[in-house]
Amino acid sequence: MSVSYWLDTSRSNSAIDVDVCVVGAGVAGASACYWLAKEDPNLSIRLIDKGAVASGATGRNAGFITCGSVEHFHRLCEFRGKEEALKIWQFSEENLNLLRSEIIENCELNIGFEEKGSFSLASTEEELAGLKHTAELMDEFGIHVEMVDEPGVRSRVGAEDFVGGIKYCDDASVHPVKLVEAILERTSLIAKDFKVLPFHEVYSIEEQDGRQEIKTQKVTLNCDLVVLGTNAYSKVLFNYFEDKIYPTRGQILMTEPVAPFMEGPCYANFVLDYFRQLPSGEMIIGGFRQLQKDSEIGYDDQTSPVIQSALEEFLQKHVPAIRGKKITHRWAGIMGFSADGQPMIGALPANNQVYFLGGFTAHGLGLAFHSGKCLTDMIFGREIPEFISARRFS
């Protein structure tokens, strides 16, 4: 984005002077604000977004807070080795523990938080064999899982045409926008000077005399430290992200409510597709971006007929309770994928006072809160795990 002289109204407002500006009010930016305020409540912090709070991927996701990564655990062990795969799993387990202890237990808002675990369903004997392998490895590491047979899938989550599945007993789900509101509310209670500036698109961040100058069309901010929580949109601000965080579209549809029938949220097809019933009875289903790999890359947040039809067909085929039910909502959002599926936390090589966290690869609710803590560790000179450090790409 560039802004003409005529449209730049920031000159008529005096510049805002603060310690830290966090750009991007999704779950990552909100988490960064929380942990920075917790580290030093005297920091003055501004959280800036081009749209409303959580208007990016955070406000468009399915609300699964799942442990692990984009791969079944046995595949993660194959690619990364058992030791690192376990560290990756434990990182996301700790994300949920931290959300519980720091936010949810202290929260008076109803954020739709449910701890029902999650299921991964197999359509083929081959995928089921992989899930059994995952279960064996998890037993070895003391992670709480349960294999479910075909009748079990039918009776516990109301899904047909699967040969079986696994239940990850410790997963959770949430209303993602309410979660961000809860994180921001907790931050306001801790920080002496914290404000959110929605509808302020940042178009330039530059170092000026040792400080950072952030420009929006309405106001200029000067600060010592910048945190980018802009995820998929990061490369619009800095070229550095061009080959590191890839904008990838995800799509969802929602049906009218039906009586509760699912024990917990479900994944299918190697974690690519997912469906869950909300506490209020509506069903949401997302995924199928594998059908249109090329058009699912980029910033267009329209839904596409091909993927929406596939989502409908999936529900018709696999979830009898939903047959004939009205579809009430369809939407899409833009996620930030990293090259190896793990988050990226670091500082820009060209300006080491601009930090970032992103690349959550469809798992931001399961990763971003803990990542915000690690980002704060990094800013304050403490070590962070190598598998989330941006150093791994340099």
Ligand SMILES: Cc1cc2nc3c(=O)[nH]c(=O)nc-3n(C[C@H](O)[C@H](O)[C@H](O)COP(=O)(O)OP(=O)(O)OC[C@H]3O[C@@H](n4cnc5c(N)ncnc54)[C@H](O)[C@@H]3O)c2cc1C
């Ligand atoms: C359909 C779909 C389903 C998903 N389901 C799940 C799920 O069930 N569980 C899960 O864990 N994850 C899921 N995800 C992924 C999850 O939503 C993301 O990983 C997570 O929201 C990333 O959070 P974020 O804060 O990094 O990014 P975002 O939420 O995208 O936040 C980035 C923010 O930066 C702002 N911004 C960008 N550029 C600028 C600028 N120049 N100036 C000011 N502001 C700017 C944007 O407006 C946006 O609000 C899903 C995503 C989609 C799209």
